[in-house]
Amino acid sequence: MFKKVSAYIGEYKKYTVWAAVLMSLGIVAHVIPYYFLYQIIAPLTRGEHIDLGYIMIRVAGVAVCEILFSFLYVQGLSFSHVSAYNTLKNLRVSLQGKLEKQPLGNIQGLGTGRIKKVFTDDIDQIELLLAHAIPEGIANIFIPALIVVLMFIVSWKLGLLSLVPLVVGMISMSMMMKAGMSKMNAYYESAARMNNTIVEYVNGMEVVKVFNKDGESYRKFGDVVRSYRDFTIAWYKVCWPWMAAYSSVLPCLALLILPVGALLVLSGSIALDKLVLVLCMSFAVGPSLLKAMNFAGKFPQLEYKIAELEKLMDHPPVKEGTAGFTGKNRDISFEDVHFSYEDTEVLHGVSLSLKQGTTTALVGESGSGKSTLAKLLVHYYDLDSGKIRIGGQDITEMSLEALNDQIAYVSQEQFLFNTTLYENILIGKPDATREQVLEAAHRAQCDEFLQRLPQGIETQAGDGGKQLSGGERQRISLARAILKDAPIIVLDEATAFMDPENEEKLNKAIDEIIRNKTVFVIAHRLSTVRNADRICVMKDGACIAADTHDKLLSGCAEYKKFWDASVSASAWKIKEA
Structure with missing residues (x-):
């Protein structure tokens, strides 16, 4: 001892x-x-x-x-x-x-x-x-x-x-x-x-x-x-x-x-x-x-x-190399990806390609493996087998720092530290100027709520960001991603806190993030991704179809079922007594 x-x-x-x-x-x-x-x-x-x-x-x-x-x-x-x-x-x-x-x-x-x-x-x-x-x-x-x-x-x-x-x-x-x-x-x-x-x-x-x-x-x-x-x-x-x-x-x-x-x-x-x-x-x-x-x-x-x-x-660390990013472009490929949580396999040989500058959406039932696939791209876990490449380079060859420089990951639960909102945004790019931070907050549609806060962008976020509403926290996290300006954007249920008041602002903020980027987006609300360049349908840990919205409606029964359910849900309202 x-x-x-x-x-x-x-x-x-x-x-x-x-x-x-x-x-x-x-x-x-x-x-x-x-x-x-x-x-x-x-x-x-x-x-x-x-x-x-x-x-x-x-x-x-x-x-x-x-x-x-x-x-x-x-x-x-x-x-x-x-x-x-x-x-x-x-x-x-x-x-x-x-x-x-x-x-x-x-x-x-x-x-x-x-x-x-x-x-x-x-x-x-x-x-x-x-x-x-x-x-x-x-x-x-x-x-x-x-x-x-x-x-x-x-x-x-x-x-x-x-x-x-x-x-x-x-x-x-x-x-x-x-x-x-x-x-x-x-x-x-x-x-x-x-x-x-x-x-x-x-x-x-x-x-x-x-x-x-x-x-x-x-x-x-x-x-x-x-x-x-x-x-x-x-x-x-x-x-x-x-x-x-x-x-x-x-x-x-x-x-x-x-x-x-x-x-x-x-x-x-x-x-x-x-x-x-x-x-x-x-x-x-x-x-x-x-x-x-x-x-x-x-x-x-x-x-x-x-x-x-x-x-x-003693747990083995995630596999990482020491190389920087050397990929030819920002194309992303999942090649026969298998992954398990403990002893249960949740992804069964997923193969998927994302072209640089395009938006690819993942849809499917809860538990189908959408978020898991997104987390694997940012190397939260190691694969059981298969490869994930960016520009032809295996992500395990890169250091985690090099990989993180290429990807901005925005999930539905973005953690804010108990410091100022300014410092929380600055995490996206620690060497950014104050003008760049303020510009990122502006592009993320934060101006409206920052103006009514007593200390503006210098206001303390509170434990876990409790001083802000869910939509406001999300916009701060989006400002963080805008400031980072990574070439690849992963949006994992990033609109989960969307409500009528915030919908327009969040959509504008997301538009600012994804402009000229390679985008990988996971969403339950199909209306938010219908214009994606490619939509991949996940079911039971496998990708069963991938195409545009119109072609999937006519050629994929599973997607049509999701779409019909989405349309029905959007039309739902409380009946008058």
Whole structure:
């Protein structure tokens, strides 16, 4: 486990070493007062007279040692925390970099609750290992071991007696860790379920309230919370008896030293002052050793957390090359594309061509594979088999950055960051001038709502863009795509929030985006794509027909069914009573 962690410590490893050294010196200073105590007691056991000055010098020595202990220990903690928090930074940056390369489906499958727990809770608890368990654990193990060796030097008989509680305590500790490990997986799985359910419960609060599902939703929430409670209690129940055993025994090295040592003194086997010295040293062993054992109990948990982090990183990243875009043009071709979500194949040998400068629309029932095909083009996932090419170049030969430069992807759910609308649009082209951002907002038909906002384009979007309506968020995302000015545009249900008030504005904004571009559009409303250069009909993960609107009406029964349903839906209205 230390080897795994050390990979992220880097140049800060020396701080951890210095922390362990300073804390060890601090504990030495903390132990020396027991020797001063022996120097005061031992003469009394021999009937010798000691004056007040002799005692005061040793009392002053105790005070100096305690001050030195505090200084060295605090300085050691300072070094260990510098190392710890820089290591956590390195770990988070490494994890973020690997997550960026993962297929988005893998990330979404983990759930936001679990990812949040890994990035915050689990990584933060590694701080305990780095800042405390390693340096303090080393110091608090090293010093008791040294004291036990000194006990053997003073009297091997008393040294052996001191080992009995240590052995009992170590056995109790190992049994606790063994019992705890058997419950650990179930405990952490329960914690992950609880985190995901809490996130779902909060995010779905509006739906729960509107449809009076408070009871059902809260019941599910309550079930996972109780499950987490039950796993936690079960975990601690198997650990508590052993924890009580080692916590009681380890601080009491004098448990056998005092009675058996007294008998040895009475029998003349050892001198009384040696028994006093060993007793004084035993008082120094217990607290340090107990603290070290308490840290030892954390190591299985921390090992599990590191394993979970590595498991999260173990998913193979999406296949990408290092080349820039070298395609001859912006023609797009899907060649015998097969793709599965987990073990279920959802695209079955799709072959499709899109000519540069044309608009190609995908239509079909929900679940037919339209959006999946669009996401594969922007390389959200890897294919099971087949090829996707732009201008003859396989997209897996390009770096993700090069591919993203070629494509602007606009979906029905465009996320806005909790910063200004200006900054949200600027994401499309970070080096754009303010004039270019304002021009993009104008072309995306944002002027109307920006003018009524108190701070205009400098208004904060709020969490997820909650300060704006769905149509307004969509126009901001369209402004982002206009500013990017990519040669290929993918519109995945981009008009999902269209209403009578926004329809004209959104259509104008989309017209600005697709002008002179290669366009790939997915839509349920067939009226919005009837003028596309080519319409592809998807059914059960396959492309069953591709042609113009008029030819599909006469030659494709599936498309005609969609069109008739669309016309019927557009004519629907509420009857007057």
